[in-house]
Amino acid sequence: MKPRGRPARRRMKKKLIVNMTYAPQAEREDAEVVSRDEFARLARSGELLRGALKRGGAEIVAPDIERIPRAAFHAAALRLSTLGPCRISEPGGGSVAVGPAYMARAAARMARDFARTPALLARVRRDIAALESGRPGEGARNRPLDLSLPPVYLRTDPSIGVVSGGSVSHITGVLNSLDAFAARPVFISTDDTPGARADIEKVIVRAPSDFLDFNELPALFSTYHFRDAARKALGERRISFIYQRSSLNNFSGLLLARRFDSPFILEYNSSAVWVGNNWGKGLKYPDIAADIEALNLRAADVIVTVSAALRDEIAARGIDEKKILVNPNGMDPDVYRPDIDGSRVREKFGFGDRTVVGFIGTFGPWHGAEVLAEAYGALLERRPELRERTRLLLIGDGARMPQVRAALERRGAAGCCALAGTVPQAEGPEFLAACDILVSPHTPNPDGSPFFGSPTKLFEYMGMGRGIVASALDQIAETLEDGRTALLVEPGDASALAAGIERLVDNAALRAALGAAARAAAVERHSWTLHTKKIVEKIKETCEGGGRG
Template identity: 30%
Template sequence: MTRSTLPARTGYVVKRYPRFSETFIVNEILAHEETGRQIDIFALRSVEESHFQDAISRVRAAVTRVPDRLRGTDEFWHLIQAARDLPGFASLAARFPEASGRDVAQAIAIALAVRDRGIEHLHAHFGTVAATVARIAAALAGVTWSVTLHAKDIYCHYAENQHLDLKLRDADAVVTVSDYNAAHLRRSHDGVRPVRIYNGIDLDRFAWQPPRAEAQEILAVGRLVEKKGFHILIEALRMLAAQGRPVRARIIGAGEEEADLRAQIASCGLGGSVRLCGPMPQAEVRAAMAGAALLACPCVIGEDGNRDGMPTVLLEAMALGLPCVGSDVTGIPELIRDGENGLVVEQGDAAALAVAMGRLLDDAGLRARFSRAGRDTVERDYDIRRNVPHLGEVFDRTAAARRAA
């Protein structure tokens, strides 16, 4: 292969790596590596979690933890000296007025690595700090860059201006994970033409099986934060219990709302039937899905505008054959087609959620039909080995255009 036909060596810029809740990034990197693309990972902040998914062990890419604090003025001066010959150094101050000193220092460090390693393209996940640093580093090093936008980075009302419009106009390519997001971005950012590429999963790791007819447990998986809507789920479970149903439910995950959710469970009289289990390895989550009757994913739009884009747990559950109930937030109705492969209810409507879950619990035949249809949907639209090559084409096309310029 000539240089022009080889996949462009690509640097992934992320805020933290690894993160328990961002398996979609790990899935993406693994799929790139299967195609022969060399990946370098640049992590901008320290790891904050103690639990990680087992797929991380299969990633070959080196992880560079970019220092986010310089030890005094001498270290800063050495960095500036090293950066003097970077192509974009002279115009740094004029082009990036929104950047902080920490952003610039990290971007210089990445740009130097780009030059030394022969990286041709940088890709950021999320349009916040990762996009800020990737944008500056790409300009400094004279390479192309792109960004995948998910949901929080599009809709959240941040205290500080994230300058998303500036980044999107500057990016060589903008990717997002749902048609809903793509339409919103076209409406809200003039001239932006996002490419929609669905997140995907490795279907080889999720063997389909029909749901057990006798299963009664309701399962939910995700961080214990407002946008996941677990407070709505608990209220719906209270309604089911009030009907005289024997309620059994597990919520797998950890987060800032744990104390509030525990208090809600107690006040609803559900202490003996609803469990908060904390985070679990992916193998244990899969085992829980195999024995459950349904997965509830009652996402809501938070008070700050934050919301989920396309929850990976839904892809995993549907691939395994677990019927799902979701809400009508962002891209979820693109995955769960109400009445065809699952049920969709209005976000925040606990009564509707209770009805939908009760319907599935009462109808084993409906669960079996949704199980097969859900797997077919994931195979068709969310296979990581089909979707990642489209993303790779974006990287290679932009890098090739820069080489030819």
């Protein structure tokens, strides 16, 4: 009788984890971690269903299990992805099983909100028309500006769990500086914002779960929910002005300004309609989004834009240029400094004494991170010795990360690149300090229109005093001087970007000179304190004496 061999070892089935948070999920041997966008792609392509037998379970990790966008779709897709158990969980520990009961609740909510949609759209259109026509009770303000009263800063975008990025820098940069020139503000926001000063009064207005299965409708509904919560929080207090960071389909700032008879200040960072059509999948209700955008622009007493391109776009719509302030973004020189120690990060990734090329961002379509990956790979192909002498550090994550990974693999550069993932806002300076060269590879707009951005990373790079290689693109080229504060290269040109990086890799003295000059320029002209001072001065110039500007 032949001796029995050992039984074949059963292959462990991996669990599918869908990360819907802004924080990275740690790599796990027992799990396949994908982003929300990648999960949707797998569902559309059929790969999700074809791999169901190979998976041991599936889980969505979201900031709030009660506020899952398109919950019915995601629950159905999750259930089809595996024969194993399915759950939706929060980083804090709460979870819910995705079974028949959950699916029934999600379907019922979707059906309920579908039936409510015509009434919501009709209400919004009716209110836009009323505000445009200036019906009684919605007219011009009569009370003069009083900066001894608290201003109210509104963050109305629906994002939950954002831990870092340019928007966080911009929000906290203005919020934390306001009381240097006015009274201490009240911050009313849809979520906690990292870096907001602890001594500033905060009111968190959680987005409702209504209409989450439908595109754009949650923002419309949230206008009223946010307005009502803010009114309740402010009570009968008098305020100096309402400052709203513009977001898609939201006009709660205007409603509150009329209610409190105060100036309405709109921070306009981009056209939500343009972004939806060019960087998104298009809008389902573009007419409503355009009407709300136009309403806010016409009604605002002051419009704060970050670039001349945005000013020109607004003026072309017939908006009075006298009420528009062009105010590029900035940085905190006490937070972003050349003397910060990055040795812990260098040690973590095993950089040693290599020259480190760095990028930080949310990997959006405009950031050009995939161009940087191509450029670095091309540089290593042309100069193989730099595989030992250099490393690429990519800090952050986002929509274009799959293209970045693919470019690094195709160019054979993945082994020379460290992917740090998303890091908390407070840790960003330490990661930048680990770099010798910092890159801002922004790309032109896909429709050929002027680049309207004002990248916060650019000013933070300047504050760090490192050598910078950047795209010679609109405001970037106006902020930096080629050969004095940075090396500027042709936008979207991987070869030109590679040459700029190569020049700084080979010349430490040039890196130091460019970095010192960039730091001096940032401290002199681009602090958040100076940025906020300009806002308040514009408000005083336009709004003192009452009446609309």
